[in-house]
Amino acid sequence: MTVLMDGRKLSKKIKEQLRVRVEKLEKSAGIVPRLVVIMVGQDAASQIYVRNKQQAAKKIGIQTIDNMLPEDTKEEEILNLIYEYNEDPNIHGILVQLPLPAHINEENVTHAILPAKDVDGFHPVNMGHLFMNAPHSLPCTPRGIMELFKEYEISPKSKNVVIIGRSNIVGRPMAALMINADATVTIAHSKTLNLSKLTQQADIVIVATGQPQMLTGEDIKKDAVVIDVGMNRLPNGKLVGDVDQASIDGIASYLTPVPGGVGPMTIAMLMKQVVEFAERSVKNDC
Numbered sequence: 001m002t003v004l005m006d007g008r009k010l011s012k013k014i015k016e017q018l019r020v021r022v023e024k025l026e027k028s029a030g031i032v033p034r035l036v037v038i039m040v041g042q043d044a045a046s047q048i049y050v051r052n053k054q055q056a057a058k059k060i061g062i063q064t065i066d067n068m069l070p071e072d073t074k075e076e077e078i079l080n081l082i083y084e085y086n087e088d089p090n091i092h093g094i095l096v097q098l099p100l101p102a103h104i105n106e107e108n109v110t111h112a113i114l115p116a117k118d119v120d121g122f123h124p125v126n127m128g129h130l131f132m133n134a135p136h137s138l139p140c141t142p143r144g145i146m147e148l149f150k151e152y153e154i155s156p157k158s159k160n161v162v163i164i165g166r167s168n169i170v171g172r173p174m175a176a177l178m179i180n181a182d183a184t185v186t187i188a189h190s191k192t193l194n195l196s197k198l199t200q201q202a203d204i205v206i207v208a209t210g211q212p213q214m215l216t217g218e219d220i221k222k223d224a225v226v227i228d229v230g231m232n233r234l235p236n237g238k239l240v241g242d243v244d245q246a247s248i249d250g251i252a253s254y255l256t257p258v259p260g261g262v263g264p265m266t267i268a269m270l271m272k273q274v275v276e277f278a279e280r281s282v283k284n285d286c
């Protein structure tokens with residue numbers, strides 16, 4: 001039987017723990033964690049994710065400062081906004097929702113955020129810390145996956161891990177986290193040959209390709225752990241991952257469902273990093 005790793009349930013537990021931490025922080029140091037949210041344009045999926053982040057923050061006691069900007073906002077305006085928030089000592093974290101409209105250079109924007117306020121862990125300084133096994137903040141989806149491993153007592157140590165996808169927000173940081181956890185890691189991508197041969201030898205397969213249901217039961221070995229990062233809307237409106245859940249069922253030992261697996265954990269980890277940053281601001285004040 002394949003165990004479904006319940007990210008929705010775990011994320012609720014984590015968010016409740018964070019609510020208690022925020023309450024304590026306010027009582028002991030008079031600090032309310034503050035997160036700047038910057039969203040540019042009208043991307044339908046991003047609007048849902050941002051709304052979910054704002055709602056999660058509210059429940060936990062994190063204050064959001066929302067900047068919902070029109071599609072035609074100039075890159076310079078976004079950079080100036082970020083510079084202002086970088087300087088504001090009352091702001092603990094800055095989040096720019098991705099993707100950005102095509103006329104804006106994503107790199108320029110994510111690199112403008114002060115590493116100490118980079119709650120998404122996308123800044124090259126934070127990526128560097130992660131690759132040197134001394135992380136400051138982490139990209140939220142990979143961190144959420146590590147929390148799921150911990151919750152289900154799955155140790156990556158000495159396991160063969162195949163990650164399909166080499167994006168900056170999932171594949172690459174995921175590889176670093178897995179190396180740091182003593183796994184043996186292969187990163188596969190669109191130019192990889194004989195992909196199925198690689199995945200069939202993996203103890204853990206992490207799929208982040210954006211290709212609906214591309215990984216099937218034939219691609220994995222018995223009892224593999226399968227992590228599905230995909231989020232694909234089919235023409236009939238159904239949301240599916242990059243894994244063909246039906247054909248994996250009974251072959252994989254564990255699987256993250258879509259929806260309800262990795263997605264909710266991404267938001268919980270963002271909240272966790274905002275709270276961690278706010279707590280650090282007290283320590284740094286002493």
Ligand SMILES: Nc1nc2c(c(=O)[nH]1)N[C@@H](CN(C=O)c1ccc(C(=O)N[C@@H](CCC(=O)O)C(=O)O)cc1)CN2
Binds near residue numbers: 099
């Ligand atoms: N600045 C960032 N941008 C983006 C990130 C990120 O971590 N930081 N990740 C993704 C989008 N994302 C968060 O922003 C995200 C995606 C999906 C979910 C989620 O909870 N999905 C649900 C299903 C939701 C639905 O019905 O559409 C699930 O899996 O159950 C949360 C966050 C890209 N951009």
Ligand SMILES: [Mg+2]
Binds near residue numbers: 214216219
């Ligand atoms: Mg296939």
